[in-house]
Amino acid sequence: MDTTPFIVLSAILFTIGGIGVLTRRNAIVVFMCVELMLNASNLALITFSRANGNLEGQIAAFFVMVVAAAEVVVGLAIIMTIFRTRRSASVDDASLLKY
């Protein structure tokens, strides 16, 4: 079967994630959108892995997940500190550094 639908789907997911990053204010949600992008990539990886008939893609998918998990840890830590100091999780509030 043709890989196109899967790739298209992953592309759509990726785009949704990207748009989400741009449109949502809440840091957590923004970060979830990034996760969505990563998972879209995973879908693509796995699809190609199957199409190419080797496992590298799937291994990569696992790595991506692991790394994503690590990112979550770091990310949440940062977001937490920001939230506690500013009492808000909106990424737009943090805009002292500019120009």
Add this chain to the structure above:
Amino acid sequence: MNDFPWLSVMLFLPIVGALVLVALPARVGSALPKQLALGTSLVTLVVGIVMAIRYDSDSSAQFQFTEQAEWIKSFGAHYALGVDGVGLTLVILTAILAPVVILASWNDGDNGRWSAKAFFAWMLALEGLAIGVFAATDVFLFYVFFEATLIPVYFLIGGYGGANRARAAVKFLLYSLAGGLIMLASVIGLYVESAKSDGGATYLVTELAKLDFGTDVGRWLFLGFFVAFAIKAPMFPVHTWLPDTTENATPGTSVLLVSVLDKIGTFGMLRFCLELFPEASRWATPAIVVFAVISIIYGAFMAIGSDNIPRLIAYTSVSHFGFIVLGIFVMNSQGLSGANLYMFNHGLSTAALFLVTGFLISRRGSALVSDYGGVEKVAPVLAGIFLVAGLSSLSLPGLSPFISEFLVIVGTFSYSHVAGAFAVTGIVLAAIYILFLYQRTMTGPTRDEVKDMKDLGTREIAALAPVLLLIVILGFFPKPLLSVINPAVDHTMERVQKHDPAPDVDPSSLQEGAHE
């Protein structure tokens, strides 16, 4: 001791002196550093004179006192020094003016931003680097010195200059840097071209001269170099940094800047533009001649119009550099010899003019012509020297600049009657700006502000005397200079494949003509 590194010594003596000065503790006061600076520059001068005496003007080699060592292999850059006649004269000019300037600006460093020590350290560093520029026979090395000279000047202006010194310093630096960076593109271009050649990458002038760049490449590289040199020289329309700079610099700095550093521009045109890109130079000649003539007249008019003495002198230099560039690019023996001689003479006359006006300004505390009047009555010696300096600047026969200017005019006239006719108006305009300046400052009823002005002191006269003496002697007997310059000129003529036009009536042909 023919392999004695004369040029390296001349180059590093002042720099080492500068470092020593910096190393001196602050408590030694300002007297010792001054004496040390003067001493260093004098020793350098002595070395220079000895070297000049050992220079063999009949040798066939293009460069003498050559030194060469590989510096950055992968750039093809060498530490290569050597002088031909032109380089020698300019090195000597630098060596002569340095002690003069140091003596003349004995107290100029005292009320600057930093100690007098730093002032003279910068001066010495500048002298060394300037000598390096004129002695470098490797394009990369030349470029390094070319840019490096900017820093001392920058600090000399910014640290010790007048009201707008910071702004002037920045303007000077950026203007020159812009030119330098444009040149950098061409310098790198040279590397790329030479790397293509089977000889491999090199920056030695002698090697590069053997290469034949294509017409287009040659012209582009030429332009890169020429723009930088035109800014340095300075030529219309990229001259405006000079008046602003001299207006704010101390007289000594102005002398080193205009009399020595600006020569890098014309020197570079000769050494690199004509030497490396003869075809492109011939191609560009008409346009450059036009700009040179414009510079002559434009600079003169601006000088007539300016009420600020240092600005005025700066503009006169624009005019004079017009003559030099003209002489270089008409590409005949008269023009070239004239131009080379002019570089030296202009150095002397402008130095005298800057220094004597500097003394005048330091007495009255104003640089405006309109603030003076009748000084001749209270300070006859100052006025007399002022007049002589001025006359040399309007190249009065009997003073050294005359010969150079006359030769340039002759050369130009034989290149093109029209160009010559325009250029020659410079001599009238020069008379106007100099005598107008003299009339407004020195003559007329003495103004109250200058009533109790003191005449020149011994130190000041001692600083000026050698310059004036040279101006007069070389006015009647320029042979020492010409004898080293002319071979270099012949070499250049060879490079650009030009020959002097034969006279309409060849006197030698008349005899056999008579026998017919």
Add this chain to the structure above:
Amino acid sequence: MKFTAPHIEYDLLSPILIIVAVAVLGVLVEAAVPRARRYVVQVGLAVVGVVAALVAAFIVLGRINPTSDKPKLGYLVAEDALALDGPTLYSWIVILVLALLGVLLFAERRLEGGITAFAGQAAALPGTEGERQASAKGLEHTEVFPLLMFAVAGMLAFPAANDLLTLFVALEVLSLPLYLLCGLARRRRLLSQEAALKYFMLGAFSSGFFVYGIALVYGYSGSMSFDKIAFAVSSGSGSEALLLGGMGMLAVGLLFKVGAAPFHAWTPDVYQGAPTPVTAFMAAATKVAAFGALLRLFYVAFGGARWDWQPTFWAIAILTMVVGSVLALSQTDVKRLLAYSSIAHAGFLLVGFLGARSLSEINVGDINPVQAVLFYVTTYGLTTMAAFAIVSVVRDGSGEATQMSRWAGLGKESPLLAGSFAFLLLGMAGIPLTSGFTGKWAVFAAALSAGAWPVVIVAVLMSAVAAYFYVRLIVVMFFTDPVGDGPTVTVPSLLTSSVIAVGTLGTLVLGVVPGPLLDLLGRTAQFIR
């Protein structure tokens, strides 16, 4: 039950392994060693570790005997996951040296009065009782050292990575610790945290692109390893679109790291907000690692498709130089100014990167682009380190005085410091007799040899523009009188001073006698495929 264990060349990998080990140990130290002694132990551990790694790296370098005219190309290790060749080993050494300097800056305690520049307790809220107690107790986060080590480990792996997956992992390993470090400033914590957030958000976003790029390229070539990709490119099988899309997205990820326009937006904010030691390290080391990776990926894997990506990179290089130089003109904060200047330098580095030519075109002894870029990052790294180190010692009551106006009259206040800073600035401006000049010369020459003269022209003009703001800073320091009470220069401990000294000295030496280093690079800067 039997299996063939993967073959790992532990000896060759020792530098990375040492750093990782030190990092892990550091974490254990945090757990085991009582607070009072942690600082000493951590610093000692880090220094020893980095030095050991450095030694190891030199030994490995020796293995490909770089002094000979025809050095060994290098080794493919860890099942071809990493390539240890000239560029890798050189980058390692540079990164480790910078890391060592970084450790010294991190360990500086005198400036803040006997305590590091990092938050006493990141969890405590700014301006609360908790924070006051933390500082009263003299608490400090010694975790910064293990974090630094992890980042270094990632940086070592980054230029060595020989397949996309390793590349990705290395990227994240170097990024995540930096995100955290950015947020740990003791002073101005709001800014610091904001910097962390921005860096993290955008970093994560860009790595999203990066991963998707991996997927596409994998889809195109059916493999992650560079040599197979290269083969696929040369054989031209598969759909161009996948390759180009993937290439583009990978480029985005990497260009984000080097801070090239239009992916530079994070740089000024993060550089300004982060603790100065972190900024220094980040600015210097990340560039080395990222350019190492960029070169390998695009020369080895996508080298065959050079004509596809070169035009785009021309545009990016030009844009980056313009943005960096022009926007820097109107900056009033020294750290931010240096941030913009780092963008400009990224542009100059890209100019060198554009010198890509097929080996056949490069005669022996010519400047080759890899050599040029690696040389430039070295010079830039040293200069920047020293510059930021100096920024960290110019202070007033509220910590570092980064407002440019507060620097007025520094030349009188402490001539030596101001003098060396001026020298570093001239270096960045590319005045001869500084490493900045030789570096610029090298990258421009490389690009010009590849016929990229329009880019070089722009580069030259932009260097002129850039010169303006460096000079302006010099004017402020030397030619303007301080308003009110001038800045005070807190005399730093040996740690920071040695960083300044090394950086300045490097800038001078590499400016006057760059020959040996350039020759070394000329011999060894060849990628193993």
Add this chain to the structure above:
Amino acid sequence: MVNLEALHDVPVVGSVPTDGAFSLLWLVIALPALGAAILLLGGRRTDKWGHLLGTAMAVGSFVISLILFFTLLGKDADDRQVTQHLWNWFTAGSYSVNFDLLYDQLSAVFLLLITGVGSLIHVYSIGYMEHDERRRRFFGYLNLFVASMLVLVLAADYVGVFLGWEGVGLASYLLIGFWQQKPSAAAAAKKAFVINRVGDIGLSLGTALIFITFGSTSFAVVSAASSHASDGALTGIGLLLLLAACGKSAQFPLQTWLLDAMEGPTPVSALIHAATMVTAGVYLIVRSNFIFSLTEDARTAVIVIGTITLLMGAIIGCAKDDIKKALAGSTMSQIGYMVLAAGLGPAGYAFAIFHLLTHGFFKANMFLGAGSVMHGMNDDVNMRHYGALQKAMPITFATFATGYLAILGIPPFAGFWSKDKIIETAFADNTLVGLCALIGAGVTAFYMTRLMLMTFVGTKRWEKDVHPHESPKVMTYPLIALAALSALGGLLTLGGWIGDWLEPVTGHAEHHELPFGMAPIVMSLIILLVVAAGVAVAWQLVGQREVPREAPEKVSIFTRAARADLYGDAFNDEVIIKPGAAGIRGLTVFDRVVVDGAAEGTATAFASMSARFRLLQNGFVRSYALALLAGAALVIFALLAVNFG
């Protein structure tokens, strides 16, 4: 190869190496030069004896000149052109200029004139400048002048001439502006120098053209080759040299500086602006006879200029109440005669030089006389305040009278012999020119008579507390000597001696026929009649009625024009100076706004660009993300475009 048949023959400047007495030649210049050096560098300590040293130097070189002259007489005509090679001045390519001195019949005459009259004026100045505390410097300048003038007439190369040419220019500048604290004096000095520089354009370009044409600028080579040159080149050179002559000799259109030059001390006016320097132009033309003899066109130009100037000067002289300015006008006019004569070619050269000599005598005489009058009248120069001075200062009157008769051309006084010859030759050449010259003689008679009457006869119109008295002997003796020369100068032409003497230099003059076959004696009578008429008119207008102490306002347009120097200055102001000043003001603005503005503008442009674009960095992480996304999109699009576009 050049065709010899077509050649006219012009005298070739020979070059016999110096021997015996001639090796002293350089001393003639060296002495005054040394004097100048000592007096100007020596400073105050030379004040006491400075004037004596200066005079001694001048006299010394006069003595040498005499020795040289008689040795020259001793030699036979062929080798009377001696060249002393001093050193090679400069060499560039094929162009080499030597520092050579050429002593031939022409320069010999000049040597005597310059050193002789010069010495007399030095002596006179001892008295005249007695009360000036800067007298020492005055003598320094005088010496400098004499030295430069000698260089000018002895140089064997056009560049050498240029050296002297500018040297005398400088000396004239310094001496006109000797009383610098008077703004008018300073201005006049500058004006003189600048206008002379305009002339120098001619000399330098002329020299350049000579080099291009002949490959050398030494008289010997050029005179040998000139007949081979193209007419165009010759005419060009001629006209350029004429321009130079106009500047130096105050010929139309560069005449305006001479009247202002009277700001200088009177001895200066006598020496520089009457006897020697202003005649340098004539010398240049005569010296370049080997050019002018071959170019009809250039000579015509010379004649026209000369004629115009001789009339202009005469007219201006008529309206001046300032005794010196009146004399200056007369000088202009007389030099006009010389230039005219020089323009007549071989026929006229000798007479030009002859008139130059006699004029040198009688004009110096009259200027010094005027000086002596002023000396007695507290430096008042306005003739309307004079009158009836012949009793008060008899010697001055007597000497002045001889000068008066000489300039009128009353036989046997010197002027008669020289001026008549010129007018005759002019008639022979062209009747119109002759008529102009004749009218000029009449007008000369008018204004000189007017001057005499207003100064020495009539009623006393002296200012209060002015007590005219005869000047001291140190001043009157030179007057007497010069008076004698003005009276007897004619002897030089006894048997046409001067002509024959100069012929080897100026070439052979074929005899001219006067119009209507007049005999020369008839011509002379006509001239005398015209002169008499002039005198009569003056007697009517000035002698017969009271001279008002204030210059009358209601006067004819001609008088007004003459008083305004025929609007020469007005013309310069309107056409050159005012537009020039305006242009320079404009240019200054242009330089600041446009030229510098372009440079500074670029900088500001970048700055404003920066200020605008930095706003894009707005601090919102999401907009950064947008930028990133857009960038990514662009990159991918670009990549695709490059390959599929």
